[in-house]
Amino acid sequence: MDAQVIARWQFGITTVYHFFFVPITIGLSMLVAVMQTVWYKTGNDRYLKLTKFYGKLFLINFALGVVTGIVQEFQFGMNWSEYSRFVGDVFGAPLALEALLAFFLESTFLGLWIFGWDKLPKKLHLMAIYCAAIGTMISAIFILAANSWMQNPVGATFRNGRAELTDFGALLTNPVFLATYPHQIAASFMVAGALVAAVGAWHLAKLKPRLKGEDVPEQVKHDAGTWRWASRFGACVLLVASVGVIISGDYQGKVMVEVQPMKMAAAEGHYNTSDGSNFSVLSIGNPAGTEAKHIIEVPGLLGFLSTGVWGDEVQGMNDLREQYANEGFKRNDGSQTELQRTYAAELQKNYPGLKITPNVPVAYWAFRLMMGLGFIGIGGALLILWMVRKDKVPTPTKWWQLAMGVLPFAPLFANSFGWLFTEMGRQPWLVAGVMPTLAGVSPGTSTGEVLFSMIVYTLVYGGLAVLEVGLFFHYMRKGLPEVGPVEVQTDEDAPMSFAY
Structure with a gap:
């Protein structure tokens, strides 16, 4: 294998791993904001517990997503310098805006949300999580605008030996972007809804033995009602989002036929x-x-x-x-x-004689796995709604626990296979119809150097995966946290406290 092949493997490994966190961050941030809104409106501690419980899972995911995402931009200069030189004038603009505008928006307000429980008035504190959630969606705008340009390079011309931007507005009105953005946002809410529903239904089933008899503790009844609400809420979000995924996916397919007929074939x-x-x-x-x-x-x-x-x-x-x-x-x-x-x-x-056919088995099966796993997620949502209907409680069998453990991964892996299809189906192009992948690799990078960095990144990411899964399951099993009255501190000299 040459440096180009290994560089592709490295970028694929790190990107696929990083993208596991992206849809959870986009979807779960907004669902946590909705939970906090319900608590703000009702004053019921049930929703405060859910806000802090799922908020903790969101923060774990966000932290790992930031760490793994930083590597992506470094790789453009390390392994793909020719690509960066050729398209930097175009591709760099939305990436710069993503960092300067969207990422700072979400990270700043997320910090205010984490530390501001007893520092900010409730309404301002609620606004902070909404700003953070909106920041994640704005971030997706610029990232997807950059990727959509690679699929359909509009608003640019070839001049001075490279691609030069002529119309920034064309990047944001690119038909591929207009189809991809709603599809990805809806897919992210499918993942977040599945996570909320599955965790809620798993905890609800665990309570069933304690709900038998006449002398059921009020706390157990309260927790059962809380998890039932979370199960229904997550399942409904999953179903509504799936409708958006199907509609936007159909439109996206038609756009792809227009701009990349080889990919869809x-x-x-x-x-x-x-x-x-x-x-x-x-x-x-x-x-x-x-x-x-x-x-x-x-x-x-x-x-x-x-x-x-x-x-x-x-x-x-x-x-x-x-x-x-x-x-x-x-x-x-x-x-x-x-x-x-x-x-x-x-x-x-x-590049005379360039072979323009992508890896057909990968494109063919990634497309079908994307759809199949999405429909499995829809089936899981319907199953949960059926099992918790009329205050019923599912039985905590091994099959139920397995189903709830698998459910969040179905739409999550559907997202990943969708992107595998999008990127692998574009081959042999980095920029469709313009720059072949083999032309974008750094000319001064040796095979050994890229192989070494790929091994190091893979090992580091493997360690981060163990850390992420361990933390996620540790706090997931702990269940609902204890909460007390949320009161704003009036003492300006009081130390800042970390809410989690």
């Missing part, structure tokens, strides 16, 4: 335009990667998913390869962005 194992527009649920490709045998398929569905018209014609990979050899990179309607058009001559000169 690979996701469907669709080799020839003449093969029709059947959607394959299961297929087997030949070793040469030129055709596939569809074992299970739905007639005409591929056309609907691609264009909105049932049975509509969809370009196949073999036809797209031929088109690229004759005409260069083109979007589905035959057009190009300004950067793709102005760089086309350089691309053909520097």
Whole structure:
């Protein structure tokens, strides 16, 4: 393996690990804010306990997300300096705004929320967690705008030997971004809803033996009601978010067909335009990667998913390869962005004979695992709502505990497989139709250096994973915290206390 391959593995390992924390942070921060709002409105300590319980899990996740996320930006300079040089004028703008605006917003107000329980008035303290939650969503705007530009490089031109930004507004109105942002936010709420629901239902089931008989302690009844509310709340959030994921995902697929027809053809194992527009649920490709045998398929569905018209014609990979050899990179309607058009001559000169087909098995199965795990999450939410209906309490069997343990991971891994499809399906491009991946690696970095850093990062991240999981499960098992009246300190000399 050369330095480029190992650099890709390193970036993939660190990014996939970091992204485990991202959807939890985006979704759970807002759900904690909602819980605190309910406490603020009702004064019921039940919701204060839930706020502090899930708030602690959120903080553990946030801390590890920050630590693992820092490495991502360093890698652009370490292993991908040519990419950074070529696209830095465009790609750097949204990343800079993410750090200067969004990250400082969320981190500053999160600090006020952590230390301000007895320092800030309740209304201002509540505003702090909302500002932190909104900051996470603003952060997602700039990160996804940067990534969407790699998928569809708008608002830029080729000049002075690199890509130069000509229209910043185009980055935020990029059709790929407008489809990806709501899809990712909804997917994040699926993960957070699943986490809240699963933890609540797991604790509720544990209380069932203590709820039998006539002399049930009031505290046990109170805790059961608290966990039942959390279970229903999380399950409802998961279901509502899943509707958003399905609607936005359908729109995103159609946009991807327009800007990256090869990616969507690979996701469907669709080799020839003449093969029709059947959607394959299961297929087997030949070793040469030129055709596939569809074992299970739905007639005409591929056309609907691609264009909105049932049975509509969809370009196949073999036809797209031929088109690229004759005409260069083109979007589905035959057009190009300004950067793709102005760089086309350089691309053909520097990278003749470039193979433009991604890894089809990865794209095909990542796409299906994304959808399948998402539907498992929906099924888990419906199961919880059924099991806690009319004040019922689920039985704490091993199967129930296993199901609740698995439930949060279904939408979480669906998020990860969705991004694996997005990034692997874009190959061989770093910037679609402009910069091949092999052109972006740092020229002065040796294979041994990249391999060493990949091993070190993998070991460090493995240690962080053990720490994260240990802390998460330790505080999850402890259950609801004891809370007292929240009163604002009037003594200005009173020391700051850490609320957790």
